[in-house]
Amino acid sequence: MNQKENALLSLQGLKSYYESRDGSEVAAVDGVDLELYPGEIVGIVGESGCGKSTVVRALMRLLDPSSARIAGGKAVFCGKDLFGLSEREMCGIRGKDISMIFQDPLSALDPVYTIGDQIEEILKAHEHISESEAKEKALELLREVNIPSPELRLNQYPHELSGGMQQRVVIAIALACRPQILIADEPTTALDVTVQAQILELIRELRDKLNIAVILITHNMGVVAAICDRMLVMYGGVVVEEGTCKEIFKAPKHPYxxxxxxxxxxxxxxxxxxxxxxxxxxxxxxxxxxxxxxxxxxxxxxxxxxxxxxxxxxxxxxxxxxxxxxxxxxxxxxxxxxxxxxxx
Amino acid sequence: MAETNSRMETILKAEKLTKDYPVLKGLIIPKEIGRVKAVNDISFEIQSGETLGVIGESGCGKTTLARIVMGLEDVSSGSVSFMGKTIKKGMSKDLRRHIQMIFQDPYSSLDPRMSVRRILEEPLRIHCKMTKDERLDRVLPLLEQVGLPAESLERYPHEFSGGQRQRIGIARALILEPELIVCDEPVSALDVSVQAQILNLLRSLQKEKHLSYLFVSHDMSVIRHISDRILVMYLGQMMELADKRTLFETPAHPYTKALMKAVPVPDPEIKDQCHVLKGEIPSPVDVPSGCPFCTRCPKSMGICSQSRPEVNEIEDGHFVACHLYNKEEAK
Structure with a gap:
């Protein structure tokens, strides 16, 4: 626990409540602590409705304010509480320092812009960079995520790529500004097993190369065992078990x-x-x-x-x-x- | 399971099934520019009381295969018959009632405006002449068998959870007492704990009612759990067909091996998980000539891209379509 100072991100007692139809409040997340260190992959597992996605959505401040609210807790990143920042400041962090990839790559990409445009967009938003530099960097990023013939892909539209290729593009966009934290919400659920294996391999490879911290949300125990270092098992909005993957898979303690x-x-x-x-x-x-x-x-x-x-x-x-x-x-x-x- | 069964008989027989669809181009006057072979020359049999699992990745034609067996699609060539009667689109009601289906998505496969009672009674209204009370006598015990309380009768699908809805779907498939049930990814929309409940239910119903299943899934571990024999498909073609034990202990086809290695196992001690197969599944419109798997196969040889391998029986009941196991070359 003396490592506390080096934690990249520290969630303390995060609570997030949704309003239900009868006016009472439902706890989607009810007091979750999480510490994240550089270079580690932490898995959050649980079944649907356990609050695993709400944790990261709250952290990214992406919850719909009309129905959900952050009811308590802090999210300390680089000495700042993310919940205390203005929307403008948060925009500077989202996609730059903390970025996210989603389950369905086709809906995460804009169908009317080319792959190149979408990668360049995030570069231009966060960095002072010229048009030609952005193009070059986009190409480099596509190479980094092992997309074959990247020059050709730059001018293609999302629908022209296969699912695995689309997810690689989403990962390239997420990594464009060299974030410190990558949040992956069910990144392989929509993909076939052989492609899933490739994407998991890619995430692990990028973690080793860039030393980023990854939060991986999944319902698949196999995926956690394959690439995570530590894991949190969630049930009913709280963490019911936490530890290294080795310990938990070898000797799970919680009945759930x-x-x-x-x-x-x-x-x-x-x-x-x-x-x-x-x-x-x-x-x-x-x-x-x-x-x-x-x-x-x-x-x-x-x-x-x-x-x-x-x-x-x-x-x-x-x-x-x-x-x-x-x-x-x-x-x-x-x-x-x-x-x-x-x-x- | 199938071997120990004394009442074993072939109830479904599929011979050289092929289904192709036209590929059209042009918005106003569509022109045919090619044909996709969704299912290409597949033969298999299903015995009574056994489960044939069909596994493959997206686009491999497993759902088309299920639809052909249900008589929802006509074959382009080949034939499929149930107890000697041909299955086709306009087949008679008498034949249709013997084959029922359980769908993947329990949300869209139940009519939201029908009560559970109407959902379950509808097949009886169509196929049997029964009074109201007789129908109820059929519905009630079945509800209990699939693990739903009798109060569910007058309730509507939206009042149930995903797992319970799937139970309703199963009850609907069973109400006519069919011999064969086609399950198209019945648990892939469910959570793990609910998935286990449904898989157990399907197995206990099979034992009780001596049902046969054609079970389609993309999940290797689910298929292993439920099936007696397994058919592995890739881009519309059969790669391997064997009983469960043989397939998992001594898989022959490189694709089957790759598929098994790609599945992450819940055990962090196993190193080198997610063994990576290079490349992605080619588009079904543009299937590689020769063996469809040759572009990704680690053991690809010269002949693989030239001619399509024949299906060989390498041991009793173990069929493989791969040049590595070609009889002449085996020596």
């Missing part, structure tokens, strides 16, 4: 993480029946005064109903659960499924 891993069919081994987490994700009306997972949890006890556990643990492997804390490392007794189901 365990269930999630056991529910994935395996490509390596045969599973007779998949473990299922009963029920479905609940809407979290504020204030919440119980464990958010207790209704679906096989371990739930009285205390889980009465108060919400804290995120705590040793050596950076944190878990938000009353019942997991005293459970022995790696043992899964009483969970309703055996260890072989977890790793099989």
């Amino acid at each position: 993480t365990r269930g999630l891993l056991a529910a994935i069919p395996s490509i390596k081994e045969e599973k007779e029946e998949l473990y299922t987490i009963p029920g479905q994700v609940d809407v979290m009306k504020v204030p919440v005064a119980c464990c958010r997972f207790y209704k679906r949890c096989a371990l739930a006890a009285d205390i889980c109903r009465r108060s919400e556990p804290e995120l705590k643990g040793e050596g950076g492997h944190l878990c938000r659960c009353y019942m997991a804390a005293d459970g022995a490392e790696g043992s899964s007794g009483g969970l309703g499924f055996g260890k072989e189901a977890l790793h099989g």
Whole structure:
């Protein structure tokens, strides 16, 4: 924790609430802490509705103000709280210091401008640069993301490229101003597996070369295991488990993480029946005064109903659960499924 | 599963299925400039009680294949038959009721203005002469089987979550007691925990009702979990067909191997994940001559770009279309 000063970005107690139709407020994100260091890839995983996308949208200040608000917390980047900046100042950071890539590359690109125009646009917006310099730099960027025959691509329109190629262009745009942080929101969900592998490889390669920090949001445990260093598992707007990928995949502590891993069919081994987490994700009306997972949890006890556990643990492997804390490392007794189901 | 079954019989037989679509150019007077072979010379059989998984990336023709089997598309050549009767677009109602379908998107496949009761009773109204009470007697136990409460009957699709809607879709497919169900990516729109529920449900229903599935998916691990035999497709052509164990333990085709390596596995200890296959899938309009995979294949030889490999049976029930396994050259 003495590294705290070097953190590139530090989210402290981020809360973001949406207004629901009956006027009450729903906690999409309810107190999330995150520290990001240069050169690391941090994965945020969870199912739909767990608030993983809202975290980064709040951080980028991209939430729709008519329905959502940032209800508390700080996002400290380079000594500044992003939530205290004016919109104008934020524009100077967005796309320059912190940039983002999205799930669907075709809707992230403008269909009526050429690839070249779109890369040059961001360069001209953030840097004093001449037309010819911008063109040259755009070409260089396309080469950097391994697009074949980049000279030709500069004058093409997004629809002329394949999905994987479009995502490479989006990544080139995101990297144009040499950001310190790259946020990737489900960057490979819309792509085929062989292309997904290429894009993941590219993200890892660029991280090594440019030493940028990456926040990768995904619902795919395999993707996290393949490229992330650290991961956060979210449920109901809070982080339920945090740690290095190695620790979490080897010995998941939280019943939700365990269930999630056991529910994935395996490509390596045969599973007779998949473990299922009963029920479905609940809407979290504020204030919440119980464990958010207790209704679906096989371990739930009285205390889980009465108060919400804290995120705590040793050596950076944190878990938000009353019942997991005293459970022995790696043992899964009483969970309703055996260890072989977890790793099989 | 199929081998242990004593009642094994072929219920669906597809022979040399080919489907091509015209490629048109020009807005006012469209001219045909070529043809896309969405499905190209594919043969397979489905036994009763087994699941045939079809896997492939986008544009490989797996959905077209499912639509042909459903009788929603006519073949350009070849034939497909169910229990000896030909499946085609205008086939009779009597034949159609034996083959039902579960769709990918549980949001757009249910009519928002129909209650669950109407959705489930509609097939009965069309295919059976039944009184109101008889219909209800069919619907209620089925609802319970797919894990929905009886109160759902008078509710509308928007009141349900994605997983529950998919259960409604499954119940609708089952109401006529079909023998074959075509599942087109039935779990790819669902979250992992819900996906597991639906996969378990599909398997238990299969055991109970002795159903056969044609299960189309792009997800290798889902396919492995649900299938007995697996058909691997690439750009409309069959690359490999084998039972599950053979395919996963000794995959033969370079494409199958690449596809398996590309899937990220939830285990950070495995180094060198996401083994990268070079290049992207060529456009189906412009399929490479010879083997469709030759442009990306790590083992590509001279012959691969010249002639299309024949489908060879390299061991019992294991079919591969690759020059590496050509009988004459194997020696």
